[in-house]
Amino acid sequence: MSITISGLFVYPIKSCGGVSLRESELGEGGLRYDRNWMVVDADGKFLTQRSHPKMALVRTELKFSELVIRAPGMLRLDILRDVIEDDDSVKVRVKVWRDEVDAVDEGDLAAHWFSTFLGEPCRLVKIHPDARRIADVARVDAWLEAHPEEAEGIARENVYAFADGFPILVANQQSLEDLNGRLRDGGHAPIAHDRFRPNIVLNGLDAFDEDYVVRLTIGDVSLALVKPCTRCEVPNTDQHTGDVGVEPMGTLSGFRSHDIGITYGVNAVVSAPAGAVLKVGDSVEAALNF
Structure with missing residues (x-):
């Protein structure tokens, strides 16, 4: 075999x-x-295609030092991939299934992009480097x-x-x-x-x-x-x-x-x-x- x-x-x-x-x-x-980022609602709970099938249309690309994000009708969004997060002001607590875990909020521009595309308030977060x-x-x-x-x-x-x-x-x-x-x-x-x-x-x-x-x-x-x-x-x-x-x-x-x-x-x-x-x-x- x-x-x-x-x-x-x-x-x-x-x-x-x-x-x-x-x-x-x-x-x-x-x-x-893989799955280093996640979209969360206003309460910090994860969103998926189960409730938001439109997420399937969000395309991602790993290009140079950036995560490039595209979707129909939206301008391209670029997120730096390997920023060292040492500022507690961007540290947030999010929920994925039964787990609560530390994450890094990717800022208002990314939040506006996803909120506009999905039609409801949401934010983009990245797994915190110290999360376990x-x-x-x-x-x-x-x-x-x-x-x-x-x-x-x-x-x-x-x-x-x-x-x-x-x-x-x-x-x-x-x-x-x-x-x-x-x-x-x-x-x-x-x-x-x-x-x-x-x-x-x-x-x-x-x-x-x-x-x-x-x-x-x-x-x-x-x-x-x-x-x-x-x-x-x-x-x-x-x-x-x-x-x-x-x-x-x-x-x-x-x-x-x-x-x-x-x-x-x-x-x-x-x-x-x-x-x-x-x-x-x-x-x-x-x-x-x-």
């Missing part, structure tokens, strides 16, 4: 457009710049207990930014092709992986064999696949138009429903040395447990 990385993606602003990369730095918190949002320790503990032979280097506590639950989401190209075949059989248009917003897409596994992958090894990097990703209705949002339909979740519900919900892709935590880089085309070793 020859497995490679066929796609690398980051989504700098949670629930906005992603960026396809040829290579990316990787650390404990996942791929660099920890992925589900109980889930990692369960994985460590179930797979002691694969546990070397995998930490119980894994820091990440504004992603829903874990630092990395892994998907499988063959699973998408299987799903698209089912969609075509049902008279529906095929979709791209942007509907599922993965970070790493693999090529070479059989369809849905990612369900059985325990650990991935890419050079000195290891990913522990600790939890199937349960899906909400966001995959039904067309990422190019913002329109919300009933597919692919309707088709997925017919063959991917489990006790925990409808699943697609697998959440992972990271073990990587300082300066680690992943590249499209990298060879991947997969430990499976059928």
Whole structure:
């Protein structure tokens, strides 16, 4: 079995457009710049495509030292990416799911841009450099207990930014092709992986064999696949138009429903040395447990 990385993606602003990369730095918190920013309402609570499908139309680009943001009918917005935030006046407390975490407010211009586009008061925030949002320790503990032979280097506590639950989401190209075949059989248009917003897409596994992958090894990097990703209705949002339909979740519900919900892709935590880089085309070793 020859497995490679066929796609690398980051989504700098949670629930906005992603960026396809040829290579990316990787650390404990996942791929660099992934979900480092987030749009929040007037109460500091996160906004997503679940309630605001128009966020799909916000395009992002990592250019030079800036995060470039575009949307239909809006002037381009540029945000400096790597500013060292040492001014407590811009430090704010925000909410993402059940977590409250420190963030940096990106200022009135960015707030006005997003408020205008989304039609309600909101602000753009960035994860604070000192924030420590920890992925589900109980889930990692369960994985460590179930797979002691694969546990070397995998930490119980894994820091990440504004992603829903874990630092990395892994998907499988063959699973998408299987799903698209089912969609075509049902008279529906095929979709791209942007509907599922993965970070790493693999090529070479059989369809849905990612369900059985325990650990991935890419050079000195290891990913522990600790939890199937349960899906909400966001995959039904067309990422190019913002329109919300009933597919692919309707088709997925017919063959991917489990006790925990409808699943697609697998959440992972990271073990990587300082300066680690992943590249499209990298060879991947997969430990499976059928």
